[in-house]
Amino acid sequence: MKRLRLNGLMLWIGLFAITIGLSVSSKALVQLTGWTWLAKYPQGLQLNLDRFLSAALKWLLEDAALGSFQFRDITRLISATVEAPYAVLRDLIVNGFAIGQGQTAIPILQPMGWLPIILGFGVLAYRLGGPKLAAIVVASFAYLLLFGLWQSAMVTLVSVAVAVPLGVAGGVFLGIAAFKLRWVELALRPFLDLMQTVPVFAYLVPILFLFGFGPTSALVATMIYAMPPMVRITTRGLQAVSPEIVEAGKMAGCTPRQLLWKVQLPAARTMVMVGVNQVIMLTLNMVIIASMIGAGGLGYDVLTALRKLDVGRGVEAGFGIVFLAIALDRLSQALATQGPTEPAVGSWMRRNRTFFAYLAIVVASYPLAKLIPALAAFPAELQLSTGGFWAAVVSWINVNLYDQIEAVKVAVLVYVLVPVKVFLLGIPWAWGLVLSFVIPAWIGGWRLGVMGLVFAAFIATSGLWPQAMITLYLCGVSVVIAMLIGVPLGILAGQNERAHTVLTWVIDTLQTLPTFVYLIPVVMLFRVGDFSAMIAVVMYAVVPAIRYAAVGIRGVDSQIVEAGIVSGCTPRQLIWKIKLPQAMPTILLGLNQTIMFALSMLVITALVGTRDLGQEVYIALTKANAGKGIVAGLAVAFIAIMSDRLTNAAVKGRSTTGVSDV
Numbered sequence: 001m002k003r004l005r006l007n008g009l010m011l012w013i014g015l016f017a018i019t020i021g022l023s024v025s026s027k028a029l030v031q032l033t034g035w036t037w038l039a040k041y042p043q044g045l046q047l048n049l050d051r052f053l054s055a056a057l058k059w060l061l062e063d064a065a066l067g068s069f070q071f072r073d074i075t076r077l078i079s080a081t082v083e084a085p086y087a088v089l090r091d092l093i094v095n096g097f098a099i100g101q102g103q104t105a106i107p108i109l110q111p112m113g114w115l116p117i118i119l120g121f122g123v124l125a126y127r128l129g130g131p132k133l134a135a136i137v138v139a140s141f142a143y144l145l146l147f148g149l150w151q152s153a154m155v156t157l158v159s160v161a162v163a164v165p166l167g168v169a170g171g172v173f174l175g176i177a178a179f180k181l182r183w184v185e186l187a188l189r190p191f192l193d194l195m196q197t198v199p200v201f202a203y204l205v206p207i208l209f210l211f212g213f214g215p216t217s218a219l220v221a222t223m224i225y226a227m228p229p230m231v232r233i234t235t236r237g238l239q240a241v242s243p244e245i246v247e248a249g250k251m252a253g254c255t256p257r258q259l260l261w262k263v264q265l266p267a268a269r270t271m272v273m274v275g276v277n278q279v280i281m282l283t284l285n286m287v288i289i290a291s292m293i294g295a296g297g298l299g300y301d302v303l304t305a306l307r308k309l310d311v312g313r314g315v316e317a318g319f320g321i322v323f324l325a326i327a328l329d330r331l332s333q334a335l336a337t338q339g340p341t342e343p344a345v346g347s348w349m350r351r352n353r354t355f356f357a358y359l360a361i362v363v364a365s366y367p368l369a370k371l372i373p374a375l376a377a378f379p380a381e382l383q384l385s386t387g388g389f390w391a392a393v394v395s396w397i398n399v400n401l402y403d404q405i406e407a408v409k410v411a412v413l414v415y416v417l418v419p420v421k422v423f424l425l426g427i428p429w430a431w432g433l434v435l436s437f438v439i440p441a442w443i444g445g446w447r448l449g450v451m452g453l454v455f456a457a458f459i460a461t462s463g464l465w466p467q468a469m470i471t472l473y474l475c476g477v478s479v480v481i482a483m484l485i486g487v488p489l490g491i492l493a494g495q496n497e498r499a500h501t502v503l504t505w506v507i508d509t510l511q512t513l514p515t516f517v518y519l520i521p522v523v524m525l526f527r528v529g530d531f532s533a534m535i536a537v538v539m540y541a542v543v544p545a546i547r548y549a550a551v552g553i554r555g556v557d558s559q560i561v562e563a564g565i566v567s568g569c570t571p572r573q574l575i576w577k578i579k580l581p582q583a584m585p586t587i588l589l590g591l592n593q594t595i596m597f598a599l600s601m602l603v604i605t606a607l608v609g610t611r612d613l614g615q616e617v618y619i620a621l622t623k624a625n626a627g628k629g630i631v632a633g634l635a636v637a638f639i640a641i642m643s644d645r646l647t648n649a650a651v652k653g654r655s656t657t658g659v660s661d662v
Contacts, residue, residue, distance in 0.1 A: 023426035112195030156297035171230025202633025218295030237271030275337030312387025318517035444649030490549020533605035548590025552583030
């Protein structure tokens with residue numbers, strides 16, 4: 001074992017020394033030999049896959065036919081299916097119903113007022129979870145009302161009300177198909193991996209190309225983004241149903257269809273509801289990005305605040321999404337924990353008296369809103385705003401701490417960011433391909449090495465090698481800093497109950513804040529550039545580093561800790577010699593998630609001036625270049641998938657080593 005570790009150490013030292021040498025001498029080597037292909041992949045050998053994909057999508061939209069139908073007829077059918085319920089709900093809650101369009105439209109029914117909506121969600125919360133849940137939900141909606149976010153929030157709520165059922169239905173259908181047919185599960189797996197790692201901007205490019213600009217495109221993109229966890233969880237839930245339950249259903253004479261719908265799906269209900277919860281959260285996570293192609297709502301408010309650098313409005317709208325997410329999350333969790341209800345007694349009217357009472361309130365709210373205008377639109381003079389406070393805070397920091405902030409910024413740029421960037425950009429792409437095979441092969445076997453080589457070759461032949469290196473540099477530095485901050489805080493939270501409570505509250509808030517919200521204060525304090533991008537990524541990616549480190553420390557077997565205390569270990573020795581080694585597999589899983597969070601946020605930071613793969617995806621979105629967006633998105637996805645495989649292989653190796661050492 002020691003000899004194996006020594007050989008591994010020598011391999012890493014040798015690879016690192018060669019890489020430094022090539023990085024430093026690559027320019028001189030090119031000048032000496034004239035081999036420019038060493039520094040840059042030859043343009044004549046590039047695949048030009050982006051042009052092929054753009055042409056294929058154009059053909060699909062304009063010329064492709066399926067029998068007597070053209071492909072664009074399918075996109076129109078999807079648009080109509082999505083747009084019909086969206087238009088009805090939006091008219092009911094936001095716009096009101098009218099005859100005609102534009103200035104000639106004649107209103108016939110005003111939109112539903114705020115009072116019946118808050119009351120309806122409050123009653124639903126009370127029925128599902130009691131007075132505590134009702135108070136949380138009502139307070140969340142009251143925030144939206146008091147801070148002037150009601151109209152935007154209702155647009156977002158309508159989008160959620162349409163996207164979630166369609167996403168859940170599609171996910172359940174595919175999950176059942178994967179459960180029933182092994183080949184479907186195998187075929188879906190790579191697509192699901194890609195869908196969960198491709199940057200969200202990359203979803204928008206082909207969808208914008210196929211469906212055009214507007215809320216319909218945004219809803220389709222949201223459904224595609226939110227569907228993968230529903231598919232996976234449905235399949236896992238059905239696979240986890242006890243064989244005894246299935247056998248009992250067969251003995252009762254159930255047909256295969258009855259067995260699925262009457263036995264297996266009800267038995268997997270808890271798991272399926274977890275999937276519904278995930279779809280809701282991912283849908284809300286998508287609302288800001290979808291607002292870039294016409295979704296509107298709270299996401300548009302955050303995006304507008306970012307463009308205007310209005311930190312106050314951005315924070316308020318961001319927290320509006322957080323509170324809406326909290327309300328819907330708690331409601332879905334309460335629905336998931338509901339057990340079977342006793343058969344209702346009495347007449348149908350009596351059994352549904354709560355519904356009829358609420359319906360009467362909704363009907364009565366329309367004439368009341370005519371008499372009392374405040375019930376239709378909450379008075380602007382009663383609304384609250386923290387914009388002045390946040391603007392004053394940022395102004396004070398810029399005036400009083402500018403020199404200190406600039407000193408830190410320059411030091412990090414000069415001593416950390418620039419050297420790492422120059423080092424990675426100096427590595428010849430050919431040597432990068434060698435490393436892409438050797439390192440994964442050493443960690444996880446030759447198959448993983450081949451996967452790394454194929455992914456790296458795709459990036460190189462697509463002409464995206466420099467952008468990929470900048471992505472690795474920003475992601476790598478940000479992940480290291482996030483782990484250096486997050487792991488110590490996680491260790492503290494794992495050992496101190498008060499610290500655990502405070503940090504849990506902080507990281508829950510950070511995790512539910514929309515990604516764009518991070519950019520507003522960062523840009524106002526640090527301007528645009530790589531340093532600002534790094535700060536935003538660290539703020540977002542530190543959450544899993546803290547959470548997994550705390551879980552790992554708290555999960556250490558108390559008997560092992562007791563044995564260390566009996567052996568005379570000091571508190572420091574308990575951490576370094578016992579708790580950290582035992583928690584290391586969990587911490588490595590936290591590293592995996594930190595990398596995923598960093599890559600996800602790095603694409604968003606394209607808005608603050610980075611020149612990485614995220615910028616390529618964003619440029620493709622602004623120019624509606626579907627092929628370029630897909631290729632750049634796949635490059636990011638391949639980096640994410642490779643990082644995931646490497647950290648999982650490291651976790652398995654760590655677990656095996658730990659067992660053998662014991």
